[in-house]
Amino acid sequence: MLWGTTAFGLIIVIAVIIYLVMPDAPAPAPTGTPSLPISDATGAQNGQTTGGTTYMVPISSGASIATKDFLRDPATVSDPVNPGYYYLGYHQSTGPADATAMADPPYVIAYIATTHYFNIGLYQEPIGQVRKEAEQYLLKMLGISQEAACALKYMVSVPEDVNAIYASQNLGFSFCPGATILPK
Amino acid sequence: MLPLVAHATAIPFFGQIVPTEAQTCAAGFGAFAQVVNNIIAFAITIGIVFVAPLSIAYGGFLYVVNPVNPSGRAKANKILLNTIVGIVIALAAWLIVDVVLTVLTVTDTKTEGSVDYWSGKLFGDGSAEDCLLTDAQISNEALNQAPATGPGPTTGSCPEGYTQNGSSCTSCNEGDTECSYTLPYGSSCSGGGTFVSTTGQCQVCTEGDEGGCTTSSPVSTYATNTGTYGVSGAQCASDNTACSVSSLESAGYSSSQANTMSCIAVIESTGNPNTLPYNIAHPTSNSTACGTFQIVQTTWKAYASGSCTDFSNCTSAKCNTETALTMISKNGYKDYTCATCNSKAQGCIDKYK
Numbered sequence: 001m002l003w004g005t006t007a008f009g010l011i012i013v014i015a016v017i018i019y020l021v022m023p024d025a026p027a028p029a030p031t032g033t034p035s036l037p038i039s040d041a042t043g044a045q046n047g048q049t050t051g052g053t054t055y056m057v058p059i060s061s062g063a064s065i066a067t068k069d070f071l072r073d074p075a076t077v078s079d080p081v082n083p084g085y086y087y088l089g090y091h092q093s094t095g096p097a098d099a100t101a102m103a104d105p106p107y108v109i110a111y112i113a114t115t116h117y118f119n120i121g122l123y124q125e126p127i128g129q130v131r132k133e134a135e136q137y138l139l140k141m142l143g144i145s146q147e148a149a150c151a152l153k154y155m156v157s158v159p160e161d162v163n164a165i166y167a168s169q170n171l172g173f174s175f176c177p178g179a180t181i182l183p184k
Numbered sequence: 185m186l187p188l189v190a191h192a193t194a195i196p197f198f199g200q201i202v203p204t205e206a207q208t209c210a211a212g213f214g215a216f217a218q219v220v221n222n223i224i225a226f227a228i229t230i231g232i233v234f235v236a237p238l239s240i241a242y243g244g245f246l247y248v249v250n251p252v253n254p255s256g257r258a259k260a261n262k263i264l265l266n267t268i269v270g271i272v273i274a275l276a277a278w279l280i281v282d283v284v285l286t287v288l289t290v291t292d293t294k295t296e297g298s299v300d301y302w303s304g305k306l307f308g309d310g311s312a313e314d315c316l317l318t319d320a321q322i323s324n325e326a327l328n329q330a331p332a333t334g335p336g337p338t339t340g341s342c343p344e345g346y347t348q349n350g351s352s353c354t355s356c357n358e359g360d361t362e363c364s365y366t367l368p369y370g371s372s373c374s375g376g377g378t379f380v381s382t383t384g385q386c387q388v389c390t391e392g393d394e395g396g397c398t399t400s401s402p403v404s405t406y407a408t409n410t411g412t413y414g415v416s417g418a419q420c421a422s423d424n425t426a427c428s429v430s431s432l433e434s435a436g437y438s439s440s441q442a443n444t445m446s447c448i449a450v451i452e453s454t455g456n457p458n459t460l461p462y463n464i465a466h467p468t469s470n471s472t473a474c475g476t477f478q479i480v481q482t483t484w485k486a487y488a489s490g491s492c493t494d495f496s497n498c499t500s501a502k503c504n505t506e507t508a509l510t511m512i513s514k515n516g517y518k519d520y521t522c523a524t525c526n527s528k529a530q531g532c533i534d535k536y537k
Contacts, residue, residue, distance in 0.1 A: 081500050082426070082457055092460045104465035110456055117423030121454030147371070147404030155421045157454040159478075160526050161462075167451045168528045170421075172413040180414040 057142075058116045059151045067142040071113070075100050075141070079110075086111040088141050107134040109141075118154035127158050127166060128174075128182035135173050150176035196233055197225035224281065228274050239267040371402035416528075417535045419446040420455040426476050426501035427455045435505045440537055445477065445508060447532030448520055452478040457501040474498035477508040483519060487511045 055069040070076055071086060077098055079085035090105035106124040111117070118138070122130045134156075139149060150173060160167040172179030201222045203215055211219070243263040250256025346353035346366055356363040365381030373379055373386035379402065380387045389397040420427035427449035432442035453459045453476050461481070462471040472481040475498040479487075484495050487510040492503035511519065520529035 079458060081497075082502075084425075085458070085501075087458065092458055092465070103460075108454075108456055108458065110458065112423065112425055115423035115425060117421060117425075119421070119424055119455055121456045121459075145404070150404075153421065153423050155418075155424070155450075155455070157418065157450050159454055160451045160528050164527050168416050168418055168447070168531060169414050170418045170450075176413075178413045 057152065060153050061151065065144060065148050065151065067144055070111075070141045073141065076111075077101075084112060084114045086113060089137055106130045109134060109138055116153060118152055120154060120156045122156065122158040122171075123162055125162065126182075126184065127163050127171075128184045131156060131171065131174055131182060135175070146173070146175040149173055196229040197222065198229065201226065221281075224278065228278055231274050232271060236267050236271050239263055243267065367402055371404055373400075374403045375400055417447055417531055418450050419443065420449050424455045426457045426504070432505060432509075435509060437509055441509070441512060443536035444517065444532050445512065447536055448517075448526075448529050449476050451526060451528050451532065452476070452520075457504055458499050460499060476501060476504040479504070479507060479511065479519075483511060487514070 053069050054066050055071060056064040057067050058064045070088060073088075075089050077087050077091060077093070077100065079087065087100075088109040088111060089100050091101055091108055091110075092103065092105065093101035104123070106122075107130050108121045108123065110119040110121075112119070120131075120134050120138070122134065124130050135149070139146065142149070154173075156171040156173060157169065158166050158171065166180065166182065169180060171182065174182070199222065201219060202211075203218050203222075243260045246256055246260035246263065250260065346355045346364075353366045354363050355366070365379070367373065367379045375386065377386035377388040377398075377400065379385075380399075383399070384402070385399040386402055387397045387399050419429060420431075422428050422430060425431050427446050429439075429442045429446045432445055433439065437445065449455045452473075455476065457476040459475060459478070461474040462478075463469045472495075473479065474481075474484075474495070479498065481495050481498075484498060484507060485493075488495075488497070488503065488507040489510065490506075491497070492500065492506055497503040517529065517533050520526050521533065
């Protein structure tokens with residue numbers, strides 16, 4: 001009995017050790033509307049990167065938040081019409097087809113590099129669900145916490161033709177203090 | 185946080201196999217162990233509650249229908265014996281798991297070097313996470329990555345001597361066998377305690393306290409942007425160069441025009457110039473509204489000039505700004521206040537005129 005118990009314990013210990021030293025599983029991708037590709041960015045250094053994979057995003061307080069180098073992510077496209085504008089994931093495009101361009105995107109996350117500002121537009125109902133999807137995508141793309149996201153320079157809003165009630169407001173991220181609670 | 189399988193799951197078990205806590209994240213060891221526990225408990229439950237009674241009933245049935253047939257009685261004997269042995273083995277296996285896991289995870293505070301040493305080493309405070317740690321919580325040491333050598337943050341929040349490394353602060357010196365870690369970037373242990381980089385939590389341990397260490401999540405030190413959420417009449421943020429008040433004023437708008445149109449841009453396009461003509465996304469519509477201020481093609485043709493004349497420029501922030509200024513200068517805001525145009529534009533005009 002003692003030997004059996006000891007052997008069984010050893011098997012558990014070995015299994016646990018193997019499990020602990022295994023590499024981490026990737027985080028789940030955003031769900032709901034068609035999921036967008038997010039790669040592990042491995043870009044070279046530039047004026048705002050550290051270590052080649054990190055991008056420093058200044059926030060309103062004057063400090064900076066370290067994010068993944070999302071500008072080098074294949075799912076990020078620059079706006080050929082508006083220099084310095086980037087779209088993280090979904091966007092509209094009349095130019096060459098790319099993986100994340102679509103005629104009627106559920107949301108658009110624009111990043112204006114000159115001012116380090118994120119503009120998130122919700123373009124489909126239900127806007128509560130679409131906002132969550134946009135948030136999850138942005139958090140994953142930047143690799144930051146919800147607390148850090150709340151400190152970004154950003155705005156979340158919905159056009160009047162999508163939802164006349166919640167238009168004309170900065171809705172905020174759902175997890176940030178003071179954000180507008182939207183119907184699910 | 186889920187206690188680390190200190191006891192096997194109670195039997196009979198008819199609960200959900202996958203814990204609720206682990207259904208929204210990548211499962212960690214705690215969830216994995218709980219799932220294994222639940223599967224074992226469920227299998228034993230099925231065996232004892234359903235299979236075993238049916239087998240015993242069938243054995244009894246064979247006895248009844250074979251009162252004098254030796255082979256039939258032998259078969260019934262074999263079924264009953266196998267059923268009882270199966271129950272004993274299944275319960276014994278469960279009992280062994282319960283005993284082993286209890287022994288391995290119970291804290292032994294009296295004997296130094298007892299089994300608690302390695303279990304504590306593996307699982308910290310004797311518990312395991314339901315979810316895998318996020319990048320922000322996992323130190324580079326745990327990821328087997330090389331120490332960070334890049335420059336620190338442009339405006340530092342890491343303590344002196346520490347280098348920002350992702351969302352953590354790292355201190356590595358030549359010759360060190362391992363790096364030192366401090367709080368995640370932008371967090372603090374404001375409630376006291378020591379930051380544990382492997383768990384991403386603040387930990388307070390009291391000597392002699394049988395309750396063990398208490399843990400809490402670091403508190404964010406980021407200044408949250410608040411105060412403008414949900415306020416009707418919102419304008420484009422000051423950093424949105426497509427439609428902020430300052431951007432429009434720089435383009436020649438009066439203060440009143442800039443404030444009003446910045447508000448209208450939020451309602452029309454969320455301040456995003458990259459909105460193609462509406463009927464591209466909605467083919468059943470005749471509307472060609474496009475760009476930051478959602479100017480339709482006929483209106484664009486009437487007021488756009490220079491390099492912006494062609495409607496293909498309708499997603500240009502610069503052309504939108506110029507064309508809209510010409511439009512409102514000559515025509516006021518009536519393109520936005522017509523009966524079926526925009527129910528909220530009048531609010532912007534009233535608020536900022």
